[in-house]
Amino acid sequence: MVRAPSCGRTELLSRPAPRRIPRSARSRGEQPGPAGAGGARPAGVRNVTPRKRHARSHGMLLSMRHAYSVDTVRAAEAELMAELPEGALMQRAAAGLAAAVAGLLPRVSGARVVLLVGSGDNGGDALYAGARLARRGAGVSAVLLAPDRAHQGGLTALRAAGGRVAEDPFGVLAVADVVLDGITGIGGHGGLRPDAVPVARAARGSGATVVAVDLPSGVEADTGEVRGEAVRADATVTFGTYKPGLLVDPAHEYAGAVRLVDIGLGPRLPSVPDLEALQHADVARLLPVPAAESDKYRRGVVGVVAGSARYPGAAVLAVAGAVHGGAGAVRYVGPGADAVIARFPEVLVHGWPPSRAGRVQAWVIGPGLGDGPGVAEVLESDVPVLVDADGLRGLDPDAVRARSAPTLLTPHAGEAAVLLGVDRGEVEGARLGSVRALAAKYGATVLLKGSTTLVADADARRPVRVNPTGTSWLATAGSGDVLSGLAGSLLAAGLEPVDAGSVAAYLHGLAARLASQGAPVSAQDVAGAIPRAWGDTRTP
Numbered sequence: 001m002v003r004a005p006s007c008g009r010t011e012l013l014s015r016p017a018p019r020r021i022p023r024s025a026r027s028r029g030e031q032p033g034p035a036g037a038g039g040a041r042p043a044g045v046r047n048v049t050p051r052k053r054h055a056r057s058h059g060m061l062l063s064m065r066h067a068y069s070v071d072t073v074r075a076a077e078a079e080l081m082a083e084l085p086e087g088a089l090m091q092r093a094a095a096g097l098a099a100a101v102a103g104l105l106p107r108v109s110g111a112r113v114v115l116l117v118g119s120g121d122n123g124g125d126a127l128y129a130g131a132r133l134a135r136r137g138a139g140v141s142a143v144l145l146a147p148d149r150a151h152q153g154g155l156t157a158l159r160a161a162g163g164r165v166a167e168d169p170f171g172v173l174a175v176a177d178v179v180l181d182g183i184t185g186i187g188g189h190g191g192l193r194p195d196a197v198p199v200a201r202a203a204r205g206s207g208a209t210v211v212a213v214d215l216p217s218g219v220e221a222d223t224g225e226v227r228g229e230a231v232r233a234d235a236t237v238t239f240g241t242y243k244p245g246l247l248v249d250p251a252h253e254y255a256g257a258v259r260l261v262d263i264g265l266g267p268r269l270p271s272v273p274d275l276e277a278l279q280h281a282d283v284a285r286l287l288p289v290p291a292a293e294s295d296k297y298r299r300g301v302v303g304v305v306a307g308s309a310r311y312p313g314a315a316v317l318a319v320a321g322a323v324h325g326g327a328g329a330v331r332y333v334g335p336g337a338d339a340v341i342a343r344f345p346e347v348l349v350h351g352w353p354p355s356r357a358g359r360v361q362a363w364v365i366g367p368g369l370g371d372g373p374g375v376a377e378v379l380e381s382d383v384p385v386l387v388d389a390d391g392l393r394g395l396d397p398d399a400v401r402a403r404s405a406p407t408l409l410t411p412h413a414g415e416a417a418v419l420l421g422v423d424r425g426e427v428e429g430a431r432l433g434s435v436r437a438l439a440a441k442y443g444a445t446v447l448l449k450g451s452t453t454l455v456a457d458a459d460a461r462r463p464v465r466v467n468p469t470g471t472s473w474l475a476t477a478g479s480g481d482v483l484s485g486l487a488g489s490l491l492a493a494g495l496e497p498v499d500a501g502s503v504a505a506y507l508h509g510l511a512a513r514l515a516s517q518g519a520p521v522s523a524q525d526v527a528g529a530i531p532r533a534w535g536d537t538r539t540p
């Protein structure tokens with residue numbers, strides 16, 4: 001895949017800008033407005049082109065997003081710092097942070113800014129940014145969580161600029177317009193410590209816009225886990241590169257809108273990130289397009305084994321995903337043939353067993369299968385196989401590992417938990433670790449569905465893909481069946497499993513957003529909107 005050097009550019013937002021209006025604006029009678037129309041928004045939301053606004057409204061950036069682990073970030077920072085005057089990197093971070101906060105405020109002068117300052121450099125960033133805002137006329141108060149260990153240079157700069165150390169933390173928080181969370185960044189572990197919890201809660205409850213410095217304090221930067229209490233931010237200003245925790249739930253949920261500030265780290269980061277998120281242009285490049293000489297067989301044929309007397313609709317929904325996924329033809333094998341033909345007369349239906357259905361370039365097996373047969377037989381084929389839903393039940397790692405062709409598994413958290421022998425909550429709390437563990441256990445590519453859909457390649461050295469288009473409107477019965485058909489069709493069209501899985505998740509999420517427009521959608525609606533999503537990614 002071609003990767004744009006997104007780490008080097010200053011870009012926002014992974015989600016719509018915060019709508020909270022700073023108190024100072026409210027007190028002057030200014031009206032709340034939509035993001036991008038004035039009022040409370042991070043800097044940079046202005047001057048968006050219609051195309052950018054469209055992409056942003058669907059939760060996407062225009063170039064590939066990468067995330068790197070803390071160790072990699074620290075190594076890159078150390079390399080860069082060795083060539084710069086002391087403190088230069090922190091000044092870059094603080095300047096970007098102050099500019100982003102200023103962009104949130106209708107007017108900096110007179111705004112009430114509170115800094116939550118921990119004992120490390122994250123607090124230093126907050127203090128220097130606070131000094132910059134104080135120089136522009138903001139009233140800045142610092143709440144020092146560890147007064148003896150607060151960043152001395154930052155504190156001196158804040159005082160010199162007219163800022164103060166708060167004597168009554170809860171008093172200043174109660175009237176704040178903006179709170180900068182500088183308790184912990186990449187150095188924090190294990191949720192907020194008890195002394196930080198009351199101020200974090202007061203910040204959240206104050207009505208102020210909460211801006212996390214680098215990361216929301218209390219989340220795990222490397223994994224996206226939240227192991228205790230954490231700051232819930234409206235926006236996060238992160239430095240140098242995204243960290244995995246900013247893109248993966250549950251931590252992602254705590255970050256709000258994420259803005260990346262360029263501090264010159266890009267060239268020092270390795271070419272292979274820990275995590276990557278496809279964007280429109282990447283998806284457009286990967287989508288299969290028929291050539292002039294193509295025919296239906298050369299485009300790829302996908303076979304779908306799905307549905308049962310108990311779940312006949314799953315067959316129709318999986319086929320609905322498959323017919324829109326780029327394969328030249330869809331074969332269906334199973335008890336739902338009549339229902340499938342009634343809805344999709346273009347589908348080739350076959351009697352049992354799958355091995356007599358004619359040649360396919362990929363199989364999808366599992367949606368609505370119940371206790372039906374077929375998994376072992378399909379796994380013996382020499383083409384890529386996607387196993388979903390009921391097909392995953394009791395799936396034998398050795399049978400998957402022994403395959404000569406690739407396998408793509410698409411569990412939701414409950415199915416993944418069974419396959420790993422852990423609780424569902426454990427998978428939901430540690431999605432990244434879980435998807436990697438499953439890929440290692442089965443020697444397969446694994447797409448873990450849910451609030452953040454992740455795709456881990458069978459090759460553990462490759463970055464995990466995180467899907468940026470997901471929407472909770474997808475939490476509707478049968479939408480996973482559509483996804484499996486779609487991904488299987490892309491497999492049959494020749495995409496490798498990690499691309500088939502991540503492109504399918506991208507189109508699926510985008511289709512749900514296009515179909516939903518903020519209202520509930522059905523799985524059929526999602527399938528019906530796949531062509532629009534496909535076209536949307538290819539629109540220059």
Ligand SMILES: NC(=O)C1=CN([C@@H]2O[C@H](COP(=O)(O)OP(=O)(O)OC[C@H]3O[C@@H](n4cnc5c(N)ncnc54)[C@H](OP(=O)(O)O)[C@@H]3O)[C@@H](O)[C@H]2O)[C@@H](O)CC1
Binds near residue numbers: 077093214263
């Ligand atoms: N390096 C650079 O070039 C640049 C770095 N930059 C900035 O530095 C940040 C990293 O700074 P850092 O390494 O000092 O760690 P940091 O995130 O402040 O936290 C460590 C402190 O927190 C404490 N602590 C730990 N866990 C805790 C908890 N659960 N609850 C409460 N406290 C907890 C821990 O205390 P201790 O364990 O020592 O008692 C320790 O003192 C980075 O995110 C970015 O913002 C930018 O300026 C760009 C240039």
Ligand SMILES: Nc1ncnc2c1ncn2[C@@H]1O[C@H](COP(=O)(O)OP(=O)(O)O)[C@@H](O)[C@H]1O
Binds near residue numbers: 479
């Ligand atoms: N909270 C959520 N946010 C985003 N996507 C979700 C959420 N919950 C479910 N989804 C998506 O909805 C689909 C549900 O699939 P699945 O759990 O297999 O349901 P079903 O078996 O009913 O088809 C998956 O693509 C999943 O990623």
Ligand SMILES: [K+]
Binds near residue numbers: 185
């Ligand atoms: K922070």
